[in-house]
Amino acid sequence: xxxxxxxxxxxxxxxxxxxxxxxxxxxxxxxxxxxxxxxxxxxxxxxxxxxxxxxxxxxxxxxxx
Numbered sequence: 001x002x003x004x005x006x007x008x009x010x011x012x013x014x015x016x017x018x019x020x021x022x023x024x025x026x027x028x029x030x031x032x033x034x035x036x037x038x039x040x041x042x043x044x045x046x047x048x049x050x051x052x053x054x055x056x057x058x059x060x061x062x063x064x065x
Contacts, residue, residue, distance in 0.1 A: 024048055027057070037065060 020043045026035060027049050040047075040057065047054070 019043070020046055027053055037061065041065075 019039070023035065023039060023043055024047055026032065027040075027047070041061070049057075
């Protein structure tokens, strides 16, 4: 199920702050399509996500990255 009321594509106007915010939103609401592992690693320290989600992602990255 997709509940996005907007579309944000990769455009030159996509600032790092917007990209991080959009990534946090996708992770927190469980919409994992089109999320690249490199993007998660890039913003890992700044991500404000649920602690359980952070632990799950850390385990996934450790096992598959």
